[in-house]
Amino acid sequence: MVEKLIIAKNVKETVSLMKEGFQPLAGGTEVNRLNSTVKGKNFVYIGKIADLKTIEKSILEGVSGSYIKIGAVCTFQDAIENDLVPGYLKEACRFMSSRVRRNMATLCGNIAVRRDDSYLIPALLAADAKLFVYSMFGRKSVISLSDYIFKKEKYGSYFVAALLVNTETGAVSQKRYANTASSHGYITMAAAKKGDMCQVGLCVKNSGFYVFDGSKTPDVVLKDDIFGSRAYKKYLIDVTREDLVSSVQGDSGCCCDGSEKGKASEKKSGGAK
Amino acid sequence: MRVNCLINGINRNFDIEPGMRLREMLELNGNFCVRDSDDCEGFCGSDTVLMDGVPVYANLVLAGEADGCEIRTPDGLSEPGKISIVQQAMIDAGLVQSAYNAPAAALLLTWLLETNPNPTKEDIKDALSGIFIRDAGYEHYYLAVKLAQEKMKDGKYSSEIAPSFHPEWEIVGKPMSKIDGPQLVKGEKAFVEDFVDKDSCYMVLLRSPHASAYINSIDTSKAEKVPGVVKILTAYNTPDTHYMQAGQGNPEPSPHDRALFNFKVRHVGDRVAAVIAETYEAACKARDLIKVDYEVLPAVFTVEEAMAPGAPLVHNGIVEYRSGAPADLEEYNKLAGDPREGRVIYQFPLHADIHKNIAASNKGEIGDVDKAFAEADAIVENTYQTTQIQHAPLEPHVCFAKMEAGRLVVYASTQVPYHVRRICGWVTGLPENKIHIIKTRVGGGYGAKQDILVEDLTGYAAFATGRPVYYRNTREEEFIANSTRHPMRVHVKMGGKKDGSITAIYMEVCANTGPFGNHCLTVPMNSCSKTLPLFKCDNMRYDLKVYYTNTPPAGAYQGYGTPKGTYGLMMAMAELADKLGCDYKDMVLKNHVEEGYMLEILKGLGEGREGAVVPVGSCGLREAVLKGCDMIHWGKKEVSDDPDWKIGKGFAMIMQGSGLPGLDHSEAIAKLETDGTLILNSGGADLGTGLDTISAKVASEILKMPLERITIVSGDTDSCAFDTGSYASSGTFFSGNASVASCEKLRGMILKEAAYQLEESEEDLEIVKPGAVHSKKTGKTLSYYEISHTACSGGGHGQLIAHGTFITKASSVPYGAHFAQVAVNVKTGEIKVQKFYALQDAGTPINPEIALCQMYGAVMKSIGHSLYEDMKLDKKGRCLTSNMTDYGVPMITEAPDDFKSVLIDVTDKFGPFGAKSISEIACNGAAPAIGIAIHDAVGVWVRSWPMTPEKILRAMGKIK
Structure with a gap:
């Protein structure tokens, strides 16, 4: 039950309110949703902060390569419609099947709630994405998405002001398994070419996140649940890793310039015309 | 906090609580169609x-986020009295049916065409x-967009909406706008929630966390002290009247095995207490303060567990029979357990045995099955399982009830208003003349609203408190405390000859009815009675048993047990064809029934009574198979x-019924008003499927008057005459035939009155458009206005009112x-x-465009049931989904890329204007067709x- 709602004018006010225990609210598809995992009574709405609405090229101090900066209130649909956004990220955004929800849900919000059925996190982990964050004391920094996900105790309270995606990432291939397009994904996996190697990002519903070298599947703690048995999930993870790694090593994944060389989505819908 | 925004072009200000949602604010503003x-x-x-x-x-x-924003809602798409092009296109395409979110769909299509005037299929x-x-x-929806584009560009449609049937008729069999379409698509008041009084109380339910438990005590003392609480109902202060929530016939082929509240809870989600309070918040707060002491009992969740020796018993109370009691009943009742078990009352024997968890059973056979199996060249024998499925109507179960001038008035979203009245009468003790059921528009039923799941308690709460009471299921309650599709285990043994002829079929059906026996005989019986008659086979046997368990309740669901029986039988037939090395299509063509074939198997499949052996009537089965194969x-x-x-x-033959001959009953009253217009009071309950439009169209065709001069009032127990309700595909066939009967009678009365007024012979008169009587002899014409006006002006015979009844033994x-x-x-x-x-033979589709959409809708449902829909329970019986x-x-993402519904042109001898039922049968084919196709693709069953x-x-x- 929301007891206080403040419409923030800028990031500074947001961070200051977060320090007082307010939680940021952007698209609302997680916070306002039935059975939301976001607990709290006081919220600061950031949807009207103009600085957070942009998608632009960005050069990071002390970090090599060029990046695209996607502001905290940019929605999935904004990303899909923006020419700067890499193809693999657009493809990940399209995993959210509902256009209406895509109009509302923000990329940073999806990352911030760290859902283990995330549409985006596997691809972004594979592609070494970064985040532009503010600490509760207002200190700005750039951290890796991997740190944000796996070091929750350290970064759990940080405000994610922007997502930073490297424009020089090699081919990325990904796959999401769900009962229907609108159901929660139970396995989402992405592989990205990293030099001669391949990096894989994985999230498994009720098990969590993993990032690993694509040559071997790590030990994933799996559970029998409404989505299927452990044996089924283990099998899927193995065959999907092989498929995706082979796909990016053959350079047939999605490239960061937005063009889609990948065949993953075609395979998903069946080959016959 | 203060919110200023533009809603449909009008500046609005609100002072709201920070937690208020935009939908709630819009509801306050009168935009109630944002649901x-x-x-x-x-x-x-x-x-x-x-x-x-x-x-x-x-x-x-x-709502606070909307400050400074411009909001458009569906009711802003058109001005009062007008309709937008997109809204009209949706009606014309047949899409506006139960329509709970049709206004929202119209808004989305409007937005699409405003932002992208030439959308592709992918854009839509x-x-x-x-x-x-x-x-x-x-x-x-693709058609609706196309129609709207054409209208915007050329001012008219150029695409065909749906095929037309019977050129000799002007109205029937032609695509025309559904008569309640504008009301529904524009988001006008239509559903129960739109008629709730401002001073209404709210009711919420405390539900059982246990799958099986006795209630030792309930302490409501703290809850009663919550300000605004009006009354708390439990088993301790409500009548011990046993009844059945299934709205089907009377006496029902279902046991009376529940009261409003029971001292034993039998599933997670079972009713424990109802709190009636002046606000929703107070009701919820009080509910959380109720303390219940449970004695938790072991539970059973599957038919295998329920049939095991020594299994916990779901019902173990006293058994009574209203007729046909067995001689050993007294001995049987000596085994009854704790008094908190309650009673089970049978209206007539259902071959049940609660001490074995059997709620009902039946068996029968024709021919010499064992001999026929012995003569077979190959036999297949397999078991096919189906799971628990939810109807998932967009409008959940909802009810508003109040006492008015000593009468109980109930606004119900129901398929069976007269059964609602009967059961409200039973639980309140009120006679039927003191109860008025107003069936509103129904925002999705599919069988779920054939069961009286909320009206019994809401009606009783209004009666007991004297206050208006509103109740609405949460979505979770729709899953855990509603009726669902019975999970079934269908065991099929089928034998055949090398030439592809089937020699024998044996079918064993074990159904899981959950804790109560809603439709417990008829649903599994349909697994046999609506499948075995597809086969021209002289040797068939069936054996069905229905088990009580502690799962969420099961009940009526579009198709009853037929989709499951069809899945088993057609899969088995394909497996047999495979084993015999026959082509499946050839085998189907060799073994399906044709017109005139006597259906001996129906003798024992009569809904708890002896069935009638009848010949196959009009039958487009062969044409459907051949055309589909092409x-x-x-x-x-x-x-x-892609090699992966x-x-x-795959394909499957399918059949259903058109109501229940010998059981169902429909009535209609046609009244010619004093200005020559018509009000047709139909007892039928239109649940969005276009039944009212059918009544209007047949009236228009018979009386040769325009549709706009006809009004249908339906499902209102005060103004209409009795109808058993809309279920088992009875709407068009029974209620439609009652409308035909009343209009034909009225036509006779009009001719008689005109003959009197014209001083001519009836034989010389004819009905002509647009609602007049013409003399072939004198050339004189009297309009309906003139006839009715004169009839009601002191010199005639009074208002012309015709009452039509339809019952039949024909199938x-x-x-x-x-x-x-x-x-x-x-x-x-x-x-x-x-x-x-x-491909379906629906007789004459009176509303072809609506019929096609119902086929698409039912198939989509069945694809869901076949591939992913599943209520999963944990080990304690809690629903995880x-x-x-x-x-x-x-x-829409799950819809097949290439999807076609085709109406086979057949005219039935008994249906109104040759019509048969349409939508229920469309649930039956997807599972076997997909199952057979999977085998064809990868070789596994x-x-x-x-x-x-x-x-x-x-x-x-x-x-x-």
């Missing part, structure tokens, strides 16, 4: 609005990707360009064949339904619903 179907899940899309020109879910937006799919349509499917290129192997994907084809059976082409990924087990063709996302329903990727991989030996 809630999913308790803020952001799934169904009934709450879609445009915020600064972008579609959003209003339930997921806090994308625009509708966030809205769940359960009734009419998605296919005609369409899908049966016999041609399709090859994917294999393609297969009009719809037939069809459904075809699927699937692609299966051999690595991952994923399945994609690429093509689906539904009690919201839309976890449960999984088909959205998946013998249980849902046919998941994991099951395919296991069958292929890829997972141990």
Whole structure:
């Protein structure tokens, strides 16, 4: 039950309110949703902060390569419609099947709630994405998405002001398994070419996140649940890793310039015309 | 906090609580057509609005976020008295049926065409990707967009909407606008929630956390002290009247095995207490303060557990019979357990045995089955399992009841208003003349609203408190405390000869009815009675048993048990064809029934009484099979360009019924008003399927008067005459025939009165358009206005009112064949339904465009049931999939790429203007067609619903 709602004018006010225990609210598809995992009574709405609405090229101090900066209130649909956004990220955004929800849900919000059925996190982990964050004391920094996900105790309270995606990432291939397009994904996996190697990002519903070298599947703690048995999930993870790694090593994944060389989505819908 | 925004172009200011959602604020503003179907899940899309020109879910937006924004809602799409092009196109395409979120769909299509005047199919799919349509499917949305584009460009439609039937008729069999379409698509007041009084109390229920437990005590003392609490109802202060929630006939072929509240809870979600309070918040707060002491008992969840020796008993109380009691009943009742078990009362014997958890049973056979099996060249014998499925109507179960001038008035979203009245009468003790049921528009039924699941208690609460009471299920309650599709285990043994002829069929059906016996005999009986008569086979045996368990309750669901029986029988037939080395199509053509074939098997399948052996009537089955095989290129192997994907084809014969001959009963009253217009009072309950439009169209055709001069009042127990209700595909056939009967009688009365007024002979007169009587002899014409005015002006015979009744022993059976082409990924087990063709003989489709949409909707439902919809329970009987996302329903993304519904042109001898039923039968074909296609693709038989990727991989030996 929301007891206080403040419409923030800028990031500074947001961070200051977060320090007082307010939680940021952007698209609302997680916070306002039935059975939301976001607990709290006081919220600061950031949807009207103009600085957070942009998608632009960005050069990071002390970090090599060029990046695209996607502001905290940019929605999935904004990303899909923006020419700067890499193809693999657009493809990940399209995993959210509902256009209406895509109009509302923000990329940073999806990352911030760290859902283990995330549409985006596997691809972004594979592609070494970064985040532009503010600490509760207002200190700005750039951290890796991997740190944000796996070091929750350290970064759990940080405000994610922007997502930073490297424009020089090699081919990325990904796959999401769900009962229907609108159901929660139970396995989402992405592989990205990293030099001669391949990096894989994985999230498994009720098990969590993993990032690993694509040559071997790590030990994933799996559970029998409404989505299927452990044996089924283990099998899927193995065959999907092989498929995706082979796909990016053959350079047939999605490239960061937005063009889609990948065949993953075609395979998903069946080959016959 | 203060919110200033523009709503449909008008500046509005609100002082709101910070937690208020945009939908709630819009409701306060009168935009009640922005509805809630999913308790803020952001799934169904009934709450879609445009915020600064972008579609959003209003339930997921806090009202405070809308400050300074421009909001458009569906009711702003057209001015009062007018209708927008998109809204009209949706009606004309047949899409506006139960229509709970039709206004939201119209808003989305409007937004699409405003932002993209020439959308592709993918664009339309994308625009509708966030809205769940359960009734009419998605296919005609592409047509609606096309029609709207044509109207915008040329001022008229150039595309064909649907085929027309019977050129000799002007109205019947032609696509025409559904008469309640404008009201529904524009979002005018239509549903129960739109008629709730401002001073109404709210009722919420405390539900059992246990699958089986006795109630030792209930302490409501703290709850009663919550300000605003009016009354708390429990088993301790409500009548011990045993009844049945199934709205089906009277006496029902279902046991009376429950009271309003019981001292034993029998499933997680069972009723424990009801709190009636002046606000919803007070009711919830009080509910949380009720203390219940339970004695938890062991439970059973599957038929296997229920039939095991020594299994915990779901019912173990005193058994009574209203007729046909067995001689040893007294001895039987000595085994009864704790008094808190309550009673089970049978209206007549159902061959039940509660001490073995058997709620009902039946068996029978024709011919010499054992001998026929012995003579077979090959036999297959397998078991096919189906799971528990939810109807998932967009409008949950909802009721508003109040006492008015000593009478109980109930606003109900129901398929069976007269059964609602009967059961409200039983629980309150009021006679039927003191109860008025007003059936509103129904926002999705599919059988779920054939059961009286909330009206009994809401009606009683209003009666007991004297206050108006409003109740609405949460979405979770829809899953755990409603009726659902019975899980079944269908065991089939089938024998055949090398020439493809079937020698014998044996079918054993074990159904799980949950804790109560709603429709417990008829649903599994339909597994046999609506499947075995497809086969020209002289040796058939069936044996069905229905078990009580502690799962969420089961009940009526579109198709009853037929989809499950069809799945078992058609899969077995395909397996037999495979074993015999026959082509499946040839085997189907060799063994299906044809017109005139005597259906001996029906003798024992009569809904608890002796069935009637009748010949097959009008039958378009062969044409459906042959045409479908041509369409899908049966016999041609399709090859994917991706080696991981294999393609297969399958099909299934299907049948259903058109109501229950000898049991169902419909009435209609046609009144010629003093200005010559017509009000037709139909007892039938239109649940969105167009029954009122059928009544209007047959009246128009018979009386040769324009549709706009006809008004249908239906499902109102005060103004209409008795009708058993809309279920078992009875609407068109029974209620439609009653409308025909009343209008034909009225036509006779009009001619008689005109003859009197003209001083001519009736034989010289004829009815002519647009509602007049013409003398072939004198050339004189009297309009209906003149006839009726004179008749009611002191010099005539009074108002012309005709009462029509329809009952019959005749059986009009719809037939069809459904075809699927699937692609299966051999690595991952994923399945994609690429093509689906539904071909059905519905007799004369009176509303062809609505009929097609119902076929699309029912098929989509069945594809969902076959592939992913599944209520999963944990070991304690708690439902793990009690919201839309976890449960999984088909959205537009799941629709087959190539999807066609085809109406086979057959005219039935008994149906109104030759019509038979349409939508129920359309639930029957998907599971076997897909199952057979999966086998064709990858060589494995998946013998249980849902046919998941994991099951395919296991069958292929890829997972141990």
